[in-house]
Amino acid sequence: MAALTEEQSMIQHQAQSWVIKHASVQEFRNVRDGESDVEFSPQIWSEMVSMGWAGIIIPEAYGGSDLGYLTFGLILEQAGRQLSASPLFASALVGASAILLGGSESQKKMLLPGIADGSEIVTLALEEGPRHAPKNIDLTADSNADGFTLSGSKTFVCEGMSATSYIVAARTDGKAGSPEGITLFVVPADAEGIKRTKLNTVDSRGYANIEFSQVKVTVGAVLGTVGEGHALLEAILDRARAGIAAEMLGTGSQAFEMTLEYLKTRVQFGQVIGSFQALGHRAAGFYSQKELARSCVEAALQSIDNNDGNIDEMSSLAKCKVGDFLHDMSNELIQIHGGIGMTDEFNAGLYLKRARVLESSYGNQAYHRNRYAQIKGF
Amino acid sequence: MTENKLKLDEFRQEVSAWLEGNFPKSLNGKASEIGLGKNVSGRLAEDSDTWRKTLAAQGWGIATWPAEYGGAGLSQKHVQIINEEMDEIGAFNPIPMLAGMGVTMVGPTILEYGTEAQKLRHLPKMASGEIFWCLGYSEPGAGSDLASLTTKAEDKGDHWLINGQKVWTSGADIAQWCGALVRTDPKAKKRSGISFIMFPMDQAGVKTRPVKLISGDSPFCEMFFDNAKAEKNELLGDLNDGWSLGKRLLQHERQSQTGEGGPATGGECLGDIAKRYVGTDEHGTLEDTDLRLRLANHLMDEQAHKLTIRRIMAEAKGNVEVTAVASILKNSATDVAQTRTELLMELMGTQGLGWEGDEYSQDELGNVRMWLGVKAMSIYGGSYEVQKNIISKNILGLPETTQKG
């Protein structure tokens, strides 16, 4: 754990005990096995909001507490531990970051207070294909006298069903694959021409496909500068990567602790299985991997708080290293539990399924190894 | 900016100015040449001796030690600043090397367990790099299972009489002093009859024989004791309590092996070296795409390792307790160094397969030797596997096996 301020430690402890008590894996299971289109409990979400969690990175002038990304990471980590489902990450981190980084004063006034008080759920609509590719944008925004008309489709939009507004990456110029000609728009989810379809994903969380048919928006919907959305988008994505890395650290840490607990209690051959050196060494390896990943995640969040010049490098590092850890750890969670790990009734499967979704979000490990090499100039 | 940060910034400026005024420019970037066993002579030798003395007088050879024992009483944060400022201008601290196992291992243990007289007798000469220490732990029959050691020391009233054999003793051929684990109570249980004793190497009862390593170097020796002597007051800690003290020393050893500037870090960025040997496409991307991603992954691991050291320091508010965490860092330092040298070998192609000769550059030959040299990192100081045992038992609380599966 980074050297935390008193306030941060307090928030961390509060988050830890609240999540275990009110937003545990069991709560997530209930949502999963329920019928709603929205894959989180509105009750849990409104309690999170009332604790101020949705305003952590939002300045006080817009109704937040401005405590920064590292502090937000502490909360996301606890949520990740229990697979707590809510729009906290999608809206209060990614959506809020987008508005903070690219928004005009009036956009900030219009959206940030709502994000902080939970009345707005603002989420990023970016991907158009099965793999993370922030430049492969085909959804077009044709400029006309009244503003722009958006046509195209987005896939795997996080909290797509519950969103009140989308940050849409669109193409105002150039061809898919080019960093030039990308423009971001803030589009209300109830705008005419928007159709959303719930996805049934392996992790049972709230993802959706969104179709845009001739959706009309005004010039005031542009986030940032027309045609220059790529840099803004990458800056938003880097915050998303560092933030989701914190959630992943929590998910992986919990998987580690469940495994360790089982190593200490499951008896075979007349002794607990953790006494077998083959397993003890694997546990030691995972523990080390976890600690190294934590250093990367915290450093990435801190680099954002400090507005350092290497946020891109640090967020790729964090996303990749915590991704490697979570990938291996989620497999090991099943393996060490033996047969019981394969049952739906036991939680291991929930962690494994969630792990793969988290890994693929905003670029998987391979994506970030490649990006890191590019940043390093080879 | 906090007051604390302001003070550190001020300190950084002081350090920078002091280095500017005192570090001999002729030594710039010559850290490895000034290292042990290298034949430096003339001006370079004079300058490096002057530099050692100046640094020692400032207390910065081992700046965290109290001033009365040759240090400067500074925190690890300050030391980090000194190191960073030295790096910045190609300066270096030769004293830990010149003291052998003194500054890094025996010294911290004396600080913790020694009598006041022992501290005053031994620490200042370590801190000034005047006395080189070796460490006699391992024996032919006692490697990882160190507690089965048999070299014995008998109490002869006014001195200790030592008989037996050690192996793999680094620097024994050039050391002036040795700290050794010896059996002082042959009847006690394995771990209970061991003590830590210190004695000078220059005596008839001590013989050393250098052993050549796969890297061609011979930094370590076999060491034979035939009625060697130690003064009575050179017993460190309590009689027959050498095991716990000795383990503590190993934690210090691990700590010293986990640093950011391990043997295979720093220098030119691996990516740039790779570009020279492997070539790039028109976008400047390495042509060997498989190697490229493994390189990126390695650089990430190296960064993760460094960030972890910093995080642990920050959490400890600059005063890191030597703990079991050192086992994690020792293994990750090992992974980083061994992977780095393997990657270097791979990317150099056949230019990385030379042993000596003008067909190969000094760097290429150095990399080959380093590749072989760092294989030792997973063996000494408690092997890779032993570190994992420590993590699983001491940190994770997993029990030892009681029967065969």
Ligand SMILES: Cc1cc2nc3c(=O)[nH]c(=O)nc-3n(C[C@H](O)[C@H](O)[C@H](O)COP(=O)(O)OP(=O)(O)OC[C@H]3O[C@@H](n4cnc5c(N)ncnc54)[C@H](O)[C@@H]3O)c2cc1C
């Ligand atoms: C370059 C170098 C410098 C050294 N310098 C010094 C020095 O200055 N002073 C000194 O006293 N010693 C020194 N050593 C010795 C070093 O400490 C020993 O080599 C080390 O303790 C391992 O002992 P061993 O070589 O007998 O290997 P062994 O203990 O025989 O180990 C053989 C293999 O078995 C594994 N193994 C052993 N026990 C276990 C276990 N319980 N669980 C799982 N695996 C196990 C080991 O990991 C290793 O892979 C040095 C060694 C090297 C290579």
